[in-house]
Amino acid sequence: MNRREFLRTGAGATAVAAAASASTAGTAAAAETTEVAVGPGGNLVFEPSKVYVKPGDTVKWVWESDNHNVQVLSTPEGAEWAGTEGPKTQTYNTGHEYEHTFETKGTYEYQCFPHAPSMAGQVVVNDSGEAPSGGANKEADPKHMGVPIQAHFVGIATILAIFVSLMFTFFLLKYGESPHASGGN
Ligand SMILES: [Cu+2]
Structure with a gap:
């Protein structure tokens, strides 16, 4: 093997090794x-x-x-x-x-x-x-494992409740008195 062949082989091997390590890193992340x-x-x-x-x-x-x-x-x-x-x-x-x-x-x-x-x-x-909730607590109490889902549900229910009462208030203010008012006439 002369010097040029050696260099070419070396470069090729390096490229293959680089490609191999790149694909390894891509598939099995650390x-x-x-x-x-x-x-x-x-x-x-x-x-x-x-x-x-x-x-x-x-x-x-x-x-x-x-x-x-x-x-x-x-x-x-x-x-x-x-x-x-x-x-x-x-x-x-x-x-x-x-x-x-x-x-x-x-x-x-x-x-x-x-x-x-x-x-x-x-x-x-x-x-x-x-750990599911943020990852900081690695010693999560198993009794509390169900809470995040319930917390989400409560949060959504609260937002819905606020929205519904806002809509109710809106319609009450806009239309609420008119039947009685016009009926009173
Ligand atoms: Cu033991």
């Missing part, structure tokens, strides 16, 4: 890994207990105390997730790491079998990888 501490400080919790990720993102559980596992309770339809290896009584100790890449959107529920039901967590896979 897959991320979210860490969940397992039993931090000896507390029987997953921290954070609820995480939001995008399809293709990975959640990595890192054991910070002993005798815990990740037992899957439910997955979205069509999704497969087995949790930590072995039977549900199989536990792992400090330093253990377990990770899973989530592809299917929806809510995944899991618990630590020996410390259930209090030691439990959720993985929510959605397009944004953020």
Whole structure:
């Protein structure tokens, strides 16, 4: 291979690599890994207990105390997730790491079998990888999850009510007295 051929090949390879990385960036936008501490400080919790990720993102559980596992309770339809290896009584100790890449959107529920039901967590896979209402609150209380829709409904109902009463007032002022007034004549 002479120098010119080498340069041409090099340029070609660079172009191919650039194209490949460009198309990779276009299709799989920055897959991320979210860490969940397992039993931090000896507390029987997953921290954070609820995480939001995008399809293709990975959640990595890192054991910070002993005798815990990740037992899957439910997955979205069509999704497969087995949790930590072995039977549900199989536990792992400090330093253990377990990770899973989530592809299917929806809510995944899991618990630590020996410390259930209090030691439990959720993985929510959605397009944004953020909590639904603004994203700031990653620890949204599940009891409040239905509120945004109701809040929208109340807001729309309030606007409608104001509009209707304004229209009522308008027509009352414009036409309201005329039947009585003319009838009185
Ligand atoms: Cu546990």
